[in-house]
Amino acid sequence: xxxxxxxxxxxxxxxxxxxxxxxxxxxxxxxxxxxxxxxxxxxxxxxxxxxxxxxxxxxxxxxxxxxxxxxxxxxxxxxxxxxxxxxxxxxxxxxxxxxxxxxxxxxxxxxxxxxxxxxxxxxxxxxxxxxxxxxxxxxxxxxxxxxxxxxxxxxxxxxxxxxxxxxxxxxxxxxxxxxxxxxxxxxxxxxxxxxxxxxxxxxxxxxxxxxxxxxxxxxxxxxxxxxxxxxxxxxxxxxxxxxxxxxxxxxxxxxxxxxxxxxxxxxxxxxxxxxxxxxxxxxxxxxxxxxxxxxxxxxxxxxxxxxxxxxxxxxxxxxxxxxxxxxxxxxxxxxxxxxxxxxxxxxxxxxxxxxxxxxxxxxxxxxxxxxxxxxxxxxxxxxxxxxxxxxxxxxxxxxxxxxxxxxxxxxxxxxxxxxxxxxxxxxxxxx
Amino acid sequence: xxxxxxxxxxxxxxxxxxxxxxxxxxxxxxxxxxxxxxxxxxxxxxxxxxxxxxxxxxxxxxxxxxxxxxxxxxxxxxxxxxxxxxxxxxxxxxxxxxxxxxxxxxxxxxxxxxxxxxxxxxxxxxxxxxxxxxxxxxxxxxxxxxxxxxxxxxxxxxxxxxxxxxxxxxxxxxxxxxxxxx
Numbered sequence: 377x378x379x380x381x382x383x384x385x386x387x388x389x390x391x392x393x394x395x396x397x398x399x400x401x402x403x404x405x406x407x408x409x410x411x412x413x414x415x416x417x418x419x420x421x422x423x424x425x426x427x428x429x430x431x432x433x434x435x436x437x438x439x440x441x442x443x444x445x446x447x448x449x450x451x452x453x454x455x456x457x458x459x460x461x462x463x464x465x466x467x468x469x470x471x472x473x474x475x476x477x478x479x480x481x482x483x484x485x486x487x488x489x490x491x492x493x494x495x496x497x498x499x500x501x502x503x504x505x506x507x508x509x510x511x512x513x514x515x516x517x518x519x520x521x522x523x524x525x526x527x528x529x530x531x532x533x534x535x536x537x538x539x540x541x542x543x544x545x546x547x548x549x550x551x552x553x554x555x556x557x558x559x560x561x562x563x564x565x566x567x568x569x570x571x572x573x574x575x576x577x578x579x580x581x582x583x584x585x586x587x588x589x590x591x592x593x594x595x596x597x598x599x600x601x602x603x604x605x606x607x608x609x610x611x612x613x614x615x616x617x618x619x620x621x622x623x624x625x626x627x628x629x630x631x632x633x634x635x636x637x638x639x640x641x642x643x644x645x646x647x648x649x650x651x652x653x654x655x656x657x658x659x660x661x662x663x664x665x666x667x668x669x670x671x672x673x674x675x676x677x678x679x680x681x682x683x684x685x686x687x688x689x690x691x692x693x694x695x696x697x698x699x700x701x702x703x704x705x706x707x708x709x710x711x712x713x714x715x716x717x718x719x720x721x722x723x724x725x726x727x728x729x730x731x732x733x734x735x736x737x738x739x740x741x742x743x744x745x746x747x748x749x750x751x752x753x754x755x756x757x758x759x760x761x762x763x764x765x766x767x768x769x770x771x772x773x774x775x776x777x778x779x780x781x782x783x784x785x786x787x788x789x790x791x792x793x794x795x796x797x798x799x800x801x802x803x804x805x806x807x
Numbered sequence: 808x809x810x811x812x813x814x815x816x817x818x819x820x821x822x823x824x825x826x827x828x829x830x831x832x833x834x835x836x837x838x839x840x841x842x843x844x845x846x847x848x849x850x851x852x853x854x855x856x857x858x859x860x861x862x863x864x865x866x867x868x869x870x871x872x873x874x875x876x877x878x879x880x881x882x883x884x885x886x887x888x889x890x891x892x893x894x895x896x897x898x899x900x901x902x903x904x905x906x907x908x909x910x911x912x913x914x915x916x917x918x919x920x921x922x923x924x925x926x927x928x929x930x931x932x933x934x935x936x937x938x939x940x941x942x943x944x945x946x947x948x949x950x951x952x953x954x955x956x957x958x959x960x961x962x963x964x965x966x967x968x969x970x971x972x973x974x975x976x977x978x979x980x981x982x983x984x985x986x987x988x989x
Contacts, residue, residue, distance in 0.1 A: 420925075420930070420936050420938065421925070421938045421939060421942045422938060422942055424936030424937075424938060425936060425937045425938050425959060425960065426959050426960065433960060434959040434960055484883075484959065485883055487944070609834065610834065610835060610836065610837055611834060611835070611836045611837050611842065612834060613833050613834050615830050616830060616831075616832075616833055616834070617830040617831060618831050618832075618833075619831055633917075633928065633929075634917075634928070635917055636912070636913040636914075636917070638913045639913055639914055639917065639967075642913075642914075642966070642967035642968075646969070648849075649849045649850075652850060654966070656962055656963065656966070657962070657966075657967070659962055660957075660961070660962035660964075661917075661918070661929075661935065663960045663962070664934060664935045664960050665934050665935065669932065669934070707858060707860055709852075710850075712850065715833070717836075717841065717842040718841065718842060718843060718844040718845070719841055719842075749830065
């Protein structure tokens with residue numbers, strides 16, 4: 377018994393010792409080496425708005441910055457501390473490398489970070505010294521391979537079917553020919569040979585006046601129907617889907633990334649036209665985003681999207697390597713999809729801001745469109761229909777309260793439609 | 808054989824008619840001179856304009872109706888000056904936080920996050936990482952200057968927001984910063 381107790385005790389001591397050792401050793405690691413995980417958080421909060429790890433942004437790339445500075449310029453960590461906390465002071469004091477970098481990066485001053493302790497900067501440096509993550513496995517391509525296989529197999533099946541039908545047709549033709557030959561040899565007259573003796577079908581048809589009348593009426597009605605359908609689509613551009621000079625995917629921007637329509641089409645809030653954004657609006661994000669990193673399809677792959685971003689840079693005159701506008705900007709000839717005829721007036725702000733109509737009500741699921749098409753017919757009937765069915769939100773509109781009350785009384789309703797408020801007057805839209 | 812020719816003829820005719828319809832081309836119109844405007848249309852292309860562009864920048868020094876001149880230029884010195892001394896013309900009763908929040912969520916939240924902490928789907932994917940307002944040394948003057956001219960990778964929002972809207976958003980950003988620092 378005693379022995380057992382002693383053993384227990386000794387093992388307990390061992391365990392305690394182990395814990396103590398572990399905790400001391402971990403403390404020891406923390407004290408000496410900086411923590412890249414904490415550094416990452418600090419980097420993202422303080423540095424990442426101007427610095428990327430790889431590649432230039434507003435400021436230079438920071439991957440392995442400490443090692444590079446030490447090797448190339450002979451600058452130590454103390455220089456980095458001083459620079460981070462007060463770069464402007466260093467430039468003033470005439471530090472050679474500080475002035476060189478400042479000039480190189482378009483003389484954009486670095487925001488001083490006096491709040492960062494030495495340990496914080498150590499952590500950030502530890503994060504920047506980490507090796508870049510290995511490039512992700514190219515699983516997408518495999519998926520694509522699968523889908524292309526699918527397409528290929530579909531085509532194969534179709535080809536096989538077509539071949540089968542061709543064989544069947546050839547077989548029938550051959551059987552027919554052989555049978556006719558047999559008939560000829562045996563002297564049997566085929567049924568088709570005595571057709572002349574009977575009255576032809578069309579003569580019988582002409583002689584039956586009732587049938588002629590019914591057919592004529594049917595033909596007239598049918599042609600009227602098709603003529604009406606054909607004439608009603610003249611001047612209606614529903615489904616119009618032009619190719620734009622730069623492939624702008626609304627699916628990626630409004631759908632995948634959920635950018636509000638009014639971010640780019642900001643004048644839809646306040647003016648008649650929903651403006652086509654000028655390229656500086658594109659550059660708000662694309663200064664930072666120079667590569668596509670989302671889902672790809674067979675038709676639109678990463679190279680395609682990346683090349684379109686390069687087209688944007690070319691048109692905006694943006695030099696991504698130097699991070700400044702140095703090229704000659706050129707206008708992009710966007711093709712307008714939605715056009716109303718000149719004889720009708722339409723105002724975006726009245727619908728978007730005053731009425732609060734969703735863009736999708738008229739423009740359809742733009743956030744799903746790779747290439748935008750005209751969703752609604754934009755005919756007068758379509759406008760009128762919406763004006764008849766839509767109730768107007770008349771709450772908290774003090775200026776018009778009296779008019780709204782009287783109109784409600786006149787029509788005997790609680791909710792006024794646009795039509796009841798004069799939305800069907802010709803002069804509202806045609807003048 | 809005759810039947811075959813007839814079928815072929817009908818197919819060709821149908822083909823000829825349907826091939827005229829193309830989605831990448833606008834449809835034909837009854838009377839184009841009633842559809843096509845005589846006046847210059849927004850974004851139109853006309854010989855009289857420089858570069859044939861109807862869309863032109865306003866003349867240098869133009870001040871939009873209802874707005875006022877902004878004396879600070881796009882320079883570091885003026886940024887610091889705005890940061891130190893520029894104050895909002897809106898008093899506390901004129902700041903409409905609901906309206907400002909709506910504008911903020913359209914124009915700013917996509918990069919800065921709904922709470923201003925910089926956590927967005929862009930920052931998760933390491934595309935745009937602006938950092939939170941709580942870590943930034945900003946005042947309402949510097950916020951306004953940044954919205955007006957842009958700063959570093961952020962572009963100018965002067966063409967998307969009017970003067971009054973910019974001040975509303977700047978006030979809202981200040982509020983977000985204060986909320987984050989609580």
